[in-house]
Amino acid sequence: MNKRITSKELAKLAGVSSATISRAFSSDSRISAETRNRILSIAQEHDYQPNALARSLNSQRSGLVALVVNSIQNPPEAEQLQYLVQRLQTRELLPIILCCSGYDDKAHLMRMASAYQVDHVVVFSDMVSYDDAIQIFRSARPIIVSSEPLTGKHASHINIDGSNAVREVIDKAVADGRKHFAYLTGRKSSWIDKQRKQWFADALREHGLAFEAEAHGDYSYDSGFKEAVVLLRRSKVDTVICGNDVMAIGVRDAATRVLGKRVPEDVAVVGQDGISMADWECLDLTTIALDAAGFIDEVVRLIERDQSQDPEPERVVLDLKVRWGSTC
The missing domain is CATH 3.40.50.2300 (Response regulator)
Structure with missing residues (x-):
């Protein structure tokens, strides 16, 4: 096993300055490919690796x-x-x-x-x-x-x-004749979830509507599935807004597989987050998404x-x- 060497020793072996050694190990530094490759080859031969902690002390930046x-x-x-x-x-x-x-x-x-x-x-x-x-x-x-x-x-x-996007969803849902809305929350202490629910509540208020039912999940598929079975059995909800996409997928599956409802004809489901899985053809979820x-x-x-x-x-x-x- 080769003994590790210092940057100064590496510089001496390569016939370059210590500054050139530093540049060789920085991808955006100006140094010829030939010189960089030669230094890296010698470094590999002698098991040399730059000390990031030492470099951060000199540059005052840790990266x-x-x-x-x-x-x-x-x-x-x-x-x-x-x-x-x-x-x-x-x-x-x-x-x-x-x-x-x-x-x-x-x-x-x-x-x-x-x-x-x-x-x-x-x-x-x-x-x-x-x-x-x-x-x-x-x-x-x-x-x-x-x-x-x-x-x-x-x-x-x-x-x-998300206020404008939410208003767009509610405007379309109401135009389609939907009147009975429910919200499936996630973590009760989440400011994000409270804000998301408020966006929808404000948009519904513009049409003289409000949430008629609410259920509490934990952002998981299982909680969306379980809560949807109870929610859709005990109420005449025709639209379920979910705190995230994963719960929305659970709601969709519960509605179709357990309760025999058609989505979206009998009940519409809306998620939030815009995860890539929600765009799969087998799911094709309407969701409020961030670019x-x-x-x-x-x-x-x-x-x-x-x-x-x-x-x-x-x-x-x-x-x-x-x-x-x-x-x-």
């Missing part, structure tokens, strides 16, 4: 990005994270993913990540205190993603607004913008869109 999420088991979050992680890695930024679900002391979780001197933090989770996140990651200029209106927060904010690519583009843009000196916090509003399917 780490903390991503605070509810759960990576949640399909929309998993899909967004997959795309975001790929985008970050192409920029030689490494994500630290903090999953808040099932973790009681979420402030401690964030403090653990902040100890690594992360350069950036993006808070997707509505389980954490935004004030805590901003305080704990104050040197990283947090980016908050939320449907909640944030004022007086020294952080950039990506605000998700995932455009959303991640904005996140990455704010991260890159925050690398400049003392940028002012920025507020970005992204509108949700209706992705029409055969269930409504």
Whole structure:
């Protein structure tokens, strides 16, 4: 086994400066392919790897990005994270993913990540205190993603607004003669779910309508299926709005397979999130969706913008869109 060497020793072996060694291990640095390949070959021969921690001390940048999420088991979050992680890695930024679900002391979780001197933090989770996140990651200029209106927060904010898309869905449902609406919620403490329900309640109010029934799930397929059986048996609901797509798929299956109802003729089903599975031909779910690519583009843009000196916090509003399917 070859003994590991230092960057200075590698530079001497390659006949280049220490700065050239650093550039060889950075994909966006200006260095000829021949020189880079020669340095990497010698490095491999002597089992050399650059010390990222030492480099971060010199540059005052760690290249780490903390991503605070509810759960990576949640399909929309998993899909967004997959795309975001790929985008970050192409920029030689490494994500630290903090999953808040099932973790009681979420402030401690964030403090653990902040100890690594992360350069950036993006808070997707509505389980954490935004004030805590901003305080704990104050040197990283947090980016908050939320449907909640944030004022007086020294952080950039990506605000998700679904009011126009929801109004479009309700307008069509009412035009189709639907009058009896129910809402299937997810986690009761979720600000996002409360905001989503409020968008629909406001749109129904414009037509002199309101939710006639409500059920409580947990964002899972099983909860959507189980709650739909009870809900549709005990009421004359003709439209079920669900807190996410996974529950909506459960509602659709319960209506057709257990209760013998036709979707959408007897009961319409609407989901929220726009997960890729909802677009499968066998499901073809109508859902309120976020443009995932455009959303991640904005996140990455704010991260890159925050690398400049003392940028002012920025507020970005992204509108949700209706992705029409055969269930409504």
